Amino acid sequence: MSEHGYTTVIGLEVHVQLKTRSKLFCRCSTEFGAPPNTQTCPVCIGMPGSLPVMNRQAYYLALKTALALNCEIPAYTKWDRKNYYYPDLPKGYQISQYDLPMSRDGYLEISDPKGQFPDRRIRIIRAHLEDDAGKSMHDEVAGKADSRVDLNRAGTPLLEIVSHPDLRSPAEAKEYLTELKLLLSYLDVSDCNMQEGSLRVDANVNLHVATPQGTVATPIVEIKNMNSFRAVERALAYEAQRQYEVWRDTGQQLGDVPKQTRGWDDQAQVTRAQRHKEESSDYRYFPDPDLVPVCTTPEEVQRVHAAMGELPATLRARLQRDYQLDWYDADVLVNQGRALVDYFEKVATASGDPKRAGNWIQQDVLRSLNERGIVLAEFPVTPSALAELLRCVGTGELDTTRAKDVFQHMSDHGSSVAEARQALGIVAVDRDVLVALCRDLLADHPQIVQDVKNGKQQAIGALIGQARKRNPNANPARVREICWELIERMS
Amino acid sequence: MSLTQNDVEKVSLLARLQLSPGEMAALTLQLGQIVEYVEQFNELETDGVTPMAHALDLSNVFADDVVLPSLDREQALANAPKRDEECYRVPAVLGDE
Amino acid sequence: MSLSDLSATELSRGLAEGQFSSREATQCCLDRIEQHDSAVGAFLAVSGASALQAAEQSDGRRAAGTVLGPLDGVPIALKDILCTIGERTSCSSRMLANFLPPYDATVVTRLREAGLVLLGKTNLDEFAMGGSTENAALGTTCNPWDLQRVPGGSSGGSAAAVAARMVPLAIGTDTGGSIRQPAAFCGAVGLKPTYGRVSRYGLIAFASSLDQVGPIARTAQDAAMLLEAIAGHDPRDSTSVNREVPCYSRDIEADFGRPTLGVVRDHFGDGLDREIAAAVEEVIRVFRSLGGTIRDIELPHSKYGIATYYVIAPCEASSNLARYDGVHYGYRTDEPAMLRDLQQQRDGSSTSDDLDTALVRMYRQSRSEGFGPEVKRRIMLGTYALSAGYYDAYYLKALKVRRLIRNDFDAAFQQVDMLLGPTTPSAAFRRGEKVNDPLSMYLEDLYTVTANLAGIAGLSIPCGFTRAGLPIGVQLLAPAFEESRLLRAAHHYQKHTDWHTKSPPLP
Numbered sequence A: 001m002s003e004h005g006y007t008t009v010i011g012l013e014v015h016v017q018l019k020t021r022s023k024l025f026c027r028c029s030t031e032f033g034a035p036p037n038t039q040t041c042p043v044c045i046g047m048p049g050s051l052p053v054m055n056r057q058a059y060y061l062a063l064k065t066a067l068a069l070n071c072e073i074p075a076y077t078k079w080d081r082k083n084y085y086y087p088d089l090p091k092g093y094q095i096s097q098y099d100l101p102m103s104r105d106g107y108l109e110i111s112d113p114k115g116q117f118p119d120r121r122i123r124i125i126r127a128h129l130e131d132d133a134g135k136s137m138h139d140e141v142a143g144k145a146d147s148r149v150d151l152n153r154a155g156t157p158l159l160e161i162v163s164h165p166d167l168r169s170p171a172e173a174k175e176y177l178t179e180l181k182l183l184l185s186y187l188d189v190s191d192c193n194m195q196e197g198s199l200r201v202d203a204n205v206n207l208h209v210a211t212p213q214g215t216v217a218t219p220i221v222e223i224k225n226m227n228s229f230r231a232v233e234r235a236l237a238y239e240a241q242r243q244y245e246v247w248r249d250t251g252q253q254l255g256d257v258p259k260q261t262r263g264w265d266d267q268a269q270v271t272r273a274q275r276h277k278e279e280s281s282d283y284r285y286f287p288d289p290d291l292v293p294v295c296t297t298p299e300e301v302q303r304v305h306a307a308m309g310e311l312p313a314t315l316r317a318r319l320q321r322d323y324q325l326d327w328y329d330a331d332v333l334v335n336q337g338r339a340l341v342d343y344f345e346k347v348a349t350a351s352g353d354p355k356r357a358g359n360w361i362q363q364d365v366l367r368s369l370n371e372r373g374i375v376l377a378e379f380p381v382t383p384s385a386l387a388e389l390l391r392c393v394g395t396g397e398l399d400t401t402r403a404k405d406v407f408q409h410m411s412d413h414g415s416s417v418a419e420a421r422q423a424l425g426i427v428a429v430d431r432d433v434l435v436a437l438c439r440d441l442l443a444d445h446p447q448i449v450q451d452v453k454n455g456k457q458q459a460i461g462a463l464i465g466q467a468r469k470r471n472p473n474a475n476p477a478r479v480r481e482i483c484w485e486l487i488e489r490m491s
Numbered sequence B: 001m002s003l004t005q006n007d008v009e010k011v012s013l014l015a016r017l018q019l020s021p022g023e024m025a026a027l028t029l030q031l032g033q034i035v036e037y038v039e040q041f042n043e044l045e046t047d048g049v050t051p052m053a054h055a056l057d058l059s060n061v062f063a064d065d066v067v068l069p070s071l072d073r074e075q076a077l078a079n080a081p082k083r084d085e086e087c088y089r090v091p092a093v094l095g096d097e
Numbered sequence C: 001m002s003l004s005d006l007s008a009t010e011l012s013r014g015l016a017e018g019q020f021s022s023r024e025a026t027q028c029c030l031d032r033i034e035q036h037d038s039a040v041g042a043f044l045a046v047s048g049a050s051a052l053q054a055a056e057q058s059d060g061r062r063a064a065g066t067v068l069g070p071l072d073g074v075p076i077a078l079k080d081i082l083c084t085i086g087e088r089t090s091c092s093s094r095m096l097a098n099f100l101p102p103y104d105a106t107v108v109t110r111l112r113e114a115g116l117v118l119l120g121k122t123n124l125d126e127f128a129m130g131g132s133t134e135n136a137a138l139g140t141t142c143n144p145w146d147l148q149r150v151p152g153g154s155s156g157g158s159a160a161a162v163a164a165r166m167v168p169l170a171i172g173t174d175t176g177g178s179i180r181q182p183a184a185f186c187g188a189v190g191l192k193p194t195y196g197r198v199s200r201y202g203l204i205a206f207a208s209s210l211d212q213v214g215p216i217a218r219t220a221q222d223a224a225m226l227l228e229a230i231a232g233h234d235p236r237d238s239t240s241v242n243r244e245v246p247c248y249s250r251d252i253e254a255d256f257g258r259p260t261l262g263v264v265r266d267h268f269g270d271g272l273d274r275e276i277a278a279a280v281e282e283v284i285r286v287f288r289s290l291g292g293t294i295r296d297i298e299l300p301h302s303k304y305g306i307a308t309y310y311v312i313a314p315c316e317a318s319s320n321l322a323r324y325d326g327v328h329y330g331y332r333t334d335e336p337a338m339l340r341d342l343q344q345q346r347d348g349s350s351t352s353d354d355l356d357t358a359l360v361r362m363y364r365q366s367r368s369e370g371f372g373p374e375v376k377r378r379i380m381l382g383t384y385a386l387s388a389g390y391y392d393a394y395y396l397k398a399l400k401v402r403r404l405i406r407n408d409f410d411a412a413f414q415q416v417d418m419l420l421g422p423t424t425p426s427a428a429f430r431r432g433e434k435v436n437d438p439l440s441m442y443l444e445d446l447y448t449v450t451a452n453l454a455g456i457a458g459l460s461i462p463c464g465f466t467r468a469g470l471p472i473g474v475q476l477l478a479p480a481f482e483e484s485r486l487l488r489a490a491h492h493y494q495k496h497t498d499w500h501t502k503s504p505p506l507p
């Protein structure tokens, strides 16, 4: 409930392009970025006489995703035609699923690392498999009268995932999307690239306003054209505020006006009403006679389930249990994707120090990847090399500052710990050498010795800087320890 | 149930047909007659009958996910009423607001 | 005796024995078309040069001993609703008057692979919607037995071409009787195979759950050979059945045996022409004399066949024909004129209608100008029946009645091997007689639609003539995938009768 006394109620409809080689109903490539109309055939152009045949892999990826979303898989599913006219819809209908979708009644659990909202289970109404449309582009060069149509995308498999209106804030909506995207990347079923359109989000939002007469619902608005998760968050925040103002001014409630569609204008940071087509909702769904139903046995479901691999939620729990990480550290690692988790597990095991491994990976490894603009697979420091480095830190052989220099060198040159230390001249210093060094220092700084004797222990700090100037390999902790011993002996 | 001219008008928009007044009048009458004839099947009790959308009891027909050659662009666009070198062309989809 | 009088079986034998070449047979067909098609109008396009070339290639194969099959070198005509690569495929519609498919239908590929010589594309009711070939936008086809009368439809051009001896074989398509009814009207053999027996890939869809491709020929033997060539599983058609194709041409030679033939007495009541009733009774007598047993059968829901069909077929058609929107192929209205009109009307009023944009006008005008009246009628009917609030009352109800109709057949075929009855309620009617009365035209499909709804196999063979000299057809129906049964019965019937040998008195 906001300070105004209303709750924002949000449901999300997410369309995800599934990562198949060929399209859902024909064998044209799904590769993104090809020149216009070079990846089409009679089937995806909707040419007279052509017929669809379903891509087995698309169905498998859809099934896998639905299971990961904890959906039920009905034994029988079928495909329906959704009829409407649009130039990028060459058949005059989309092949989608109406009353018997391939999955239903699932959920996705979300939690907020910043703790803004409690852990939530967002229910999923259904996830169904359908074909994508092509692209219409407004042609500004050739004059305002024409649009150009590219059908390369037409027929790409889409999974539409529809949530219940269970989300209660823009932040929750964003977290739901983030967690969904993470799940999809763990499943390796989609590229989830919003810029390339492989993940698209529409939102349904309204408010439940508390009034002295009880709770009142405002009309539901559908928001489109949101091109990033940030845009979704902002559009929803804007829309909640807008709806509240409209309600305050007009008192309009759910059912008073037809459902409105608004588009997010990212430049202006506002939603704008889109022209509504009163007839457009009459899609005249009916079973596609060109496709046959799909029946899935419990055994097949079981098999897909078994092959699914570890998903983010389970992985977070396991990292906490097996490596004694706290929730936050486990979350950061898991959110970076499976590859980084694998890296972490190797470093943690080999170094025997999961906590330190977690810290180094979250800070140094990720920073290094970012700075270089590379992915983990391209990162030159192997898990065993990093583990070796961390062991040196653990034994005190290297202090943290020197270890970071070594790490930097290893990242830059792909060198081993020994090579990096050699190159940087970082060698272990004998105790005799350190004792001699400290003696000289104390002799040169009688005032400091006096201060320490007078109980100002922190005065020793100044000596450490001096020691490192004379010998960069001097370990600060050991310098401090030896100086202390020598001063004590003096008295 | 008979159809009104208004029904026919609405359906013609859904179907993206532009009917002349003459066609509209004739269709209102003819569709009305046909619908009336069709409705004779309402005398049948069909509760519990499984609808039959397909003539066959086939299921699970799939193709393997392999890429085969597409049409080249020239072939794809060859039948287009209006096109340029790359794309189909249509009156602006955004309308003209 | 001309080569064009020979059946496909006889041509096949003659070619094999070297009595004549494919080139000669093909030329003979082309001459016959040249001679008579101006009066009959069976063809929308004749591809003489490429046919002769294909015939020569066939002769070459024969000389080299690499014949592709029994029909190698035999000419055939295609209903112009099957896609042929680079050759206009129009559905006899203005909408597709310039459509050049970039691919061959699977049936066409199979015909080419079997060495048949494709002679041309035949006329039809636009998009196969009709029973007279009068709804054709690109040609007029007459019944070769009486040029004032219709050839039936929608495969009217194919049936007329075969009946007029222009070609021994033709491909038709049957959604509600469109092979069997014109075969009956023209005195030809027409077979609608079981749904799923022949690939629909490249068949331009009218009603996808009912459409099926099949042979039109002069004899059951010919039909058997042609079905053998085109039947079989196609991975590009999800509704095609992966099931072995029997050797129909051998199966028909088997003994007639002692089949039980069911007769639906209700189908002989009011509405059936008396001459047709008498001819069918005579067929019953012949089959009895051949050793068959006749048994009365009830199909209690068949009287709802037309109602059911005229919901399901238009619903599917309304969606199948949505793709003709003037964007990717097909007819588009005169766009500059349309834009001028729009501008003028806009200038006159300040209100702008969301559903009256240039794009929506382009759609509506293109479709209205590109489609003929019957197509528009069915699109309207189907759109209405599927629209919000009517789906359950019409479409869903029809699917349920369809199940009851199918159940009737399942029960009947527990008791009998085949069903026998009239193909049509009357013989070929006069051109123009029913064009203004769509419902009476629809009722012509009374005896044929139920086989499409149930997905079973059906065949019509000539069984006599009316006093006016018009052919009469008898229909045989068999369970799904029992085409052999139908063809064998028809073959034995034709061995004992000569109706199929009669040829029309063309000038």
Ligand SMILES: [Mg+2]
Binding pocket: A015, A096, A130, A160
């Ligand atoms: Mg969708």
Ligand SMILES: [Zn+2]
Binding pocket: A023, A026, A027, A028, A039, A040, A041, A042, A043, A044, A045, A155
């Ligand atoms: Zn394609």
